[in-house]
Amino acid sequence: MGEARTTPPRRRPSMDDVARVAGVSKGSVSKVIRNAYGLSPAMRARVEAAIAELGYRPSIAARAMRGSSFSIGMEIPNLDIDFFTQIMDGATSRLATSEYQLIIAPERGGANGTRVLESLADRSVDGIIAIAPQVEPEWLEELARDLPIVLIGRHDHSTNYDTLTDDDEAGATLLVDHLLDLGHTRIAHLTVGNQRDRPDAMPPHSLRRMAYETTLARRGLEPFVVETGNRRDEPYRTAKDLLLTDPSITAIFAGNDSLAIDTLRAIAELGMTADDVSVVGYDDIRIASHPLVSLTSVTQFGETMGEIAIDLLLERIRGGRTVAAHRQVRPELRARSSSRAVRAGGRAASRVIERSLADRA
Amino acid sequence: MGEARTTPPRRRPSMDDVARVAGVSKGSVSKVIRNAYGLSPAMRARVEAAIAELGYRPSIAARAMRGSSFSIGMEIPNLDIDFFTQIMDGATSRLATSEYQLIIAPERGGANGTRVLESLADRSVDGIIAIAPQVEPEWLEELARDLPIVLIGRHDHSTNYDTLTDDDEAGATLLVDHLLDLGHTRIAHLTVGNQRDRPDAMPPHSLRRMAYETTLARRGLEPFVVETGNRRDEPYRTAKDLLLTDPSITAIFAGNDSLAIDTLRAIAELGMTADDVSVVGYDDIRIASHPLVSLTSVTQFGETMGEIAIDLLLERIRGGRTVAAHRQVRPELRARSSSRAVRAGGRAASRVIERSLADRA
DNA sequence: TTGAAAGCGATACCAG
DNA sequence: CTGGTATCGCTTTCAA
Numbered sequence: 001m002g003e004a005r006t007t008p009p010r011r012r013p014s015m016d017d018v019a020r021v022a023g024v025s026k027g028s029v030s031k032v033i034r035n036a037y038g039l040s041p042a043m044r045a046r047v048e049a050a051i052a053e054l055g056y057r058p059s060i061a062a063r064a065m066r067g068s069s070f071s072i073g074m075e076i077p078n079l080d081i082d083f084f085t086q087i088m089d090g091a092t093s094r095l096a097t098s099e100y101q102l103i104i105a106p107e108r109g110g111a112n113g114t115r116v117l118e119s120l121a122d123r124s125v126d127g128i129i130a131i132a133p134q135v136e137p138e139w140l141e142e143l144a145r146d147l148p149i150v151l152i153g154r155h156d157h158s159t160n161y162d163t164l165t166d167d168d169e170a171g172a173t174l175l176v177d178h179l180l181d182l183g184h185t186r187i188a189h190l191t192v193g194n195q196r197d198r199p200d201a202m203p204p205h206s207l208r209r210m211a212y213e214t215t216l217a218r219r220g221l222e223p224f225v226v227e228t229g230n231r232r233d234e235p236y237r238t239a240k241d242l243l244l245t246d247p248s249i250t251a252i253f254a255g256n257d258s259l260a261i262d263t264l265r266a267i268a269e270l271g272m273t274a275d276d277v278s279v280v281g282y283d284d285i286r287i288a289s290h291p292l293v294s295l296t297s298v299t300q301f302g303e304t305m306g307e308i309a310i311d312l313l314l315e316r317i318r319g320g321r322t323v324a325a326h327r328q329v330r331p332e333l334r335a336r337s338s339s340r341a342v343r344a345g346g347r348a349a350s351r352v353i354e355r356s357l358a359d360r361a
Numbered sequence: 362m363g364e365a366r367t368t369p370p371r372r373r374p375s376m377d378d379v380a381r382v383a384g385v386s387k388g389s390v391s392k393v394i395r396n397a398y399g400l401s402p403a404m405r406a407r408v409e410a411a412i413a414e415l416g417y418r419p420s421i422a423a424r425a426m427r428g429s430s431f432s433i434g435m436e437i438p439n440l441d442i443d444f445f446t447q448i449m450d451g452a453t454s455r456l457a458t459s460e461y462q463l464i465i466a467p468e469r470g471g472a473n474g475t476r477v478l479e480s481l482a483d484r485s486v487d488g489i490i491a492i493a494p495q496v497e498p499e500w501l502e503e504l505a506r507d508l509p510i511v512l513i514g515r516h517d518h519s520t521n522y523d524t525l526t527d528d529d530e531a532g533a534t535l536l537v538d539h540l541l542d543l544g545h546t547r548i549a550h551l552t553v554g555n556q557r558d559r560p561d562a563m564p565p566h567s568l569r570r571m572a573y574e575t576t577l578a579r580r581g582l583e584p585f586v587v588e589t590g591n592r593r594d595e596p597y598r599t600a601k602d603l604l605l606t607d608p609s610i611t612a613i614f615a616g617n618d619s620l621a622i623d624t625l626r627a628i629a630e631l632g633m634t635a636d637d638v639s640v641v642g643y644d645d646i647r648i649a650s651h652p653l654v655s656l657t658s659v660t661q662f663g664e665t666m667g668e669i670a671i672d673l674l675l676e677r678i679r680g681g682r683t684v685a686a687h688r689q690v691r692p693e694l695r696a697r698s699s700s701r702a703v704r705a706g707g708r709a710a711s712r713v714i715e716r717s718l719a720d721r722a
Numbered sequence: 723t724t725g726a727a728a729g730c731g732a733t734a735c736c737a738g
Numbered sequence: 739c740t741g742g743t744a745t746c747g748c749t750t751t752c753a754a
Contacts, residue, residue, distance in 0.1 A: 010507075014747055025725045030749060038723060060484045061425035062747035065730045069422060071464070071484070079450040080647065082443075089440040092467045101480065103432070103464050106453050119462065123421045123432070146371075261651065268652035286441065290622065291629035292653050375731055386741040391733060399739055423731035426746045 013054040022050035033058055034067075064124045070099045072313060073120030075130040077107050078230075081258050082285040083302050084131060087152065090306025091129060100126070107133060114139060121147060127313035129306075137201055148316035150309045155202035162312045162325045166300035168204045171331035172211035174298055175253055175280045178333060183342035184251040184278060185221055187212075188242060190235070190263060191255035193227030205255045208282065212253055224249070228259070235259050239266040243277065250277060250342050257281035257288055260295055264338065276347045278339040288334070296339040298331045305329060374415040383411035394419055395428075425485045431460045433674060434481030436491040438468050439591075442619050443646040444663050445492060448513065451667025452490060461487070468494060475500060482508060488674035490667075498562055509677035511670045516563035523673045523686045527661035529565045532692035533572035535659055536614055536641045539694060544703035545612040545639060546582055548573075549603060551596070551624060552616035554588030566616045569643065573614055585610070589620070596620050600627040604638065611638060611703050618642035618649055618658055625656065625699065637708045639700040649695070657700040659692045666690060 019026045024047060031039050032047040050056070060070055074091065076084050092102055103123060105116045113133035120128055121143065130140075132153035143149065144160035151163045179187050189212045191205050213223045224246070228238035239262055242249070254260035260281025267277055281288065284299030308327060315321045380387045385408060392400050393408040411417070421431055435452065437445050453463055464484060466477045474494035481489055482504065491501075493514035504510065505521035512524045540548050550573045552566050574584045585607070589599035600623055603610070615621035621642025628638055642649065645660030669688060676682045 016747075026748080027726080027750080028724060031724095034749085040723060043723075057479065057483050059426075059747055061422055061430060062730095063749080064422035065420075065426065065732090065747080066749040079446055079453060085440055085446045088465075089467075092440060092465065093469065096467070096469055099480075101464055101466055101484070103462055104449075104453065105462055106457070108454070108457055118418065119460075122418050123462070261648075264653060265651055287622075287648050290626055290654075292625060293651075377731080387732080388734080388742080389740060392740095395733085401739060404739075420731055423746095424733080426731080426748090427733040 012059070013056045015056075015058065017054055018047065018050045018056050021054060022046045068126050068317075069124045071101050071103050071123065071125050072310070073103045073105060073117075073123065073125040073128040075105050075107060075113065075116050075120065075128065075133050077131060077133075079104075079106055081256075082287070083257065083283040086285065086302030087129075087131060087306040087309070090303035091310050092306075093303070094307040094310040117143060126317050129309045129313065132203060148313050150312045152305060152309060153204050155204075155207065158326075159324055162316075162327070164305060164309055164312065164327045164329075165204070166305075166329040166331045168207035168331075169211040171282060171298040171300065172208040172253070173215050174331065174333045175282070175296070176212055176215040178296065178335060179251045179253065179278060179280060179339060180215075180219060182251075182278065182339060185342075186224070186246075186249045187216065187221070187251040187253055188224040188226060188246070188249045189253045189255070190226050190228060190239060190242065190259050192230060192259070208255055233262075235262040236266055239263040240270065243267065243270055243272075247347055250347065251339070252277060252279050254279060254281045257283040257285040257295065257297055260297070260338075261285075261287070261293070264293065264295065272347070274338050274340050275343055278342075280339050284334050289336070294336040294338055296336045297334050299334055300329050300331050373420070374417045376417075376419070378415055379408065379411045379417050382415060383407045429487050429678075430485045432462050432464050432484065432486050433671070434464045434466060434478075434484065434486040434489040436466050436468060436474065436477050436481065436489065436494050438492060438494075440465075440467055442617075443648070444618065444644040447646065447663030448490075448492060448667040448670070451664035452671050453667075454664070455668040455671040478504060487678050490670045490674065493564060509674050511673045513666060513670060514565050516565075516568065519687075520685055523677075523688070525666060525670055525673065525688045525690075526565070527666075527690040527692045529568035529692075530572040532643060532659040532661065533569040533614070534576050535692065535694045536643070536657075537573055537576040539657065539696060540612045540614065540639060540641060540700060541576075541580060543612075543639065543700060546703075547585070547607075547610045548577065548582070548612045548614055549585040549587060549607070549610045550614045550616070551587050551589060551600060551603065551620050553591060553620070569616055594623075596623040597627055600624040601631065604628065604631055604633075608708055611708065612700070613638060613640050615640060615642045618644040618646040618656065621656055621658070621699075622646075622648070622654070625654065633708070635699050635701050636704055639703075641700050645695050650697070655697040655699055657697045658695050660695055661690050661692050 015026050015029050018029045024043065028039060028043055029047050032044055074088060076088065078084060095102060103120060103125060105120055107113055107116050113135040117128060117130065117133060117135060127148035129150050129152060137156050140149065141158060141160050149161035151161055153165060155165050156163055189209060191209050209225060216223050226238060226242050228235045243266060252263055254263050260279050263279050280296040282298050283302065284297040287293050288295040288297045312325055376387050376390050379390045385404065389400060389404055390408050393405055435449060437449065439445060456463060464481060464486060466481055468474055468477050474496040478489060478491065478494060478496060488509035490511050490513060498517050501510065502519060502521050510522035512522055514526060516526050517524055550570060552570050570586060577584050587599060587603050589596045604627060613624055615624050621640050624640050641657040643659050644663065645658040648654050649656040649658045673686055
């Protein structure tokens with residue numbers, strides 16, 4: 001006795017159901033949910049009542065076929081870099097009050113930015129935010145002919161897509177000047193070596209590197225650039241090697257905070273401190289301001305960037321803007337205790353280093 | 362002279378176009394892209410040639426209306442907590458080789474987990490990963506009747522959705538025992554106070570707290586629980602107050618690493634170190650192992666959890682599993698230098714504290 | 723202002 | 739194994 005079967009499979013109510021219950025046409029229901037012009041208050045009331053009664057929610061998939069998908073794609077190089085998730089955070093917080101949602105597509109240090117962006121386009125997203133994707137400007141220009149795109153980081157001179165950057169040269173100059181002011185003369189630059197990046201795409205790290213070289217040259221100092229890869233602990237190893245190889249270096253300008261954090265790890269593990277080697281980074285990620293880390297950096301306001309990117313997209317999607325916008329954020333120095341005045345006697349802790357060198361043999 | 366107009370608007374090729382070019386029916390094209398049974402090699406070859414020729418890519422929106430949307434929804438409490446983005450990282454890396462993509466829906470410390478999950482369902486996602494959402498078990502049970510769901514964190518006894526947890530009691534016990542072994546007897550517990558959580562939903566922080574109380578009680582020690590909110594610097598303030606209020610406390614068990622990091626900030630800013638107050642956290646976020654932080658924690662393998670969650674989902678989506686799975690990860694202690702043997706004379710740095718107290722007046 | 727009907731681009735069933 | 743056709747749930751003309 002009793003009902004052994006499970007409840008019958010319920011179907012989500014469709015627009016047809018709403019129309020039937022309200023005794024109106026599908027078209028009118030559509031107008032109501034889109035808040036479109038040309039319908040009487042009475043009609044709106046009836047429809048809204050039916051919607052409430054049925055608990056109707058429109059299918060985004062169906063809407064996407066004709067109109068908007070209410071989703072925005074975000075290409076992101078990597079999810080374990082705090083700066084990137086900060087941008088994501090800003091973007092989602094800006095979307096929180098809208099019907100839009102974010103589809104994330106990590107590039108995974110990987111080959112094909114093209115493929116990633118295409119897969120977003122396949123989902124008929126209403127717009128794309130791309131954080132320094134590995135794609136040709138021409139290709140992006142083409143894609144942007146029928147899809148709003150905001151490129152974050154690269155300083156492309158695009159005509160179809162928007163760009164959002166910070167003034168990387170200014171930022172890097174702030175940092176190098178800061179180190180020079182502290183009396184450093186042997187300043188190394190740790191950066192990512194990426195053969196895939198075309199020089200004319202003006203990726204951030206190239207600009208920072210150029211500014212570094214220029215600023216040093218202006219004071220007649222020799223640049224010392226070290227490139228590293230982006231596999232898990234490659235930056236750490238490179239930093240360690242750098243420190244062991246050249247004891248004359250008293251300061252390291254890391255191309256971003258992630259590299260800087262790894263550099264600080266190397267320094268700490270060699271038994272050194274900021275008194276021995278100063279470190280500055282770029283991005284001002286969240287942990288940088290923690291007293292135990294206290295990393296000098298330059299902020300480009302990651303979360304704000306995420307918000308601006310959304311705003312730029314919505315201007316095109318809702319506002320109908322068609323001319324490309326190129327927004328630039330002014331970076332600000334955040335001087336902290338990872339950078340200190342150069343010490344008279346040079347580096348200490350040479351015992352540690354020698355021990356370390358012995359270990360390697 | 363010359364063409365002033367822009368190139369004509371190109372339409373994405375549709376399945377009809379492919380069928381036409383290949384000289385076959387739409388249905389056959391569909392079979393090819395779905396890798397379905399029952400078509401000759403010759404047919405496949407023709408179709409694939411046409412696909413390549415046209416650069417055809419199926420529309421996900423259209424596919425979503427009949428079959429699969431190839432997207433997975435991820436409800437996440439907050440994007441600025443490293444542990445959560447670690448899970449996300451694991452999930453996306455598992456999806457990297459598939460056609461699936463992640464749609465993220467942050468709950469934003471917010472009211473309505475229900476609304477967030479519904480908005481994912483509206484997008485006809487093929488499955489949902491929900492990280493400790495603020496929803497009633499019954500409601501989730503209902504939603505899970507026609508949508509694969511993996512709940513991370515909460516230890517619900519569900520019949521329709523899967524759960525993925527770590528053994529929070531075991532983890533917390535590891536930590537408290539660790540502190541006891543170091544000789545601490547005045548151990549406070551800093552946790553989040555969330556009225557919205559129903560006790561029978563067994564959220565992680567409740568279990569950790571219970572284990573903390575039990576373990577102390579077993580040694581005849583008094584528990585000391587402090588609750589804090591999740592607004593920006595609330596945890597930091599609470600930790601500072603705690604330190605200033607009760608100088609007898611020599612160790613703090615923070616309910617997660619985010620709270621622990623904030624506690625370390627408070628400690629550092631009060632001029633104290635791990636010699637004065639030991640701190641342990643939970644989750645083992647990435648920065649915890651950095652030598653400058655060196656936070657003792659318990660790992661529940663965040664990235665792995667993200668991967669497992671995807672696997673569970675795919676088992677249901679592709680494999681057709683229908684019975685609920687309840688997977689539990691065994692947590693492991695990561696003892697580091699933020700926790701140290703209790704000092705004979707109790708806390709030092711009392712001068713600093715007194716100064717701080719004076720400042721507050 | 724409202725309703726009817728034609729698509730959007732795929733999937734799935736049913737003949738042949 | 740292949741082709742034709744109904745269908746998914748919505749948007750968008752076009753008449754009335």
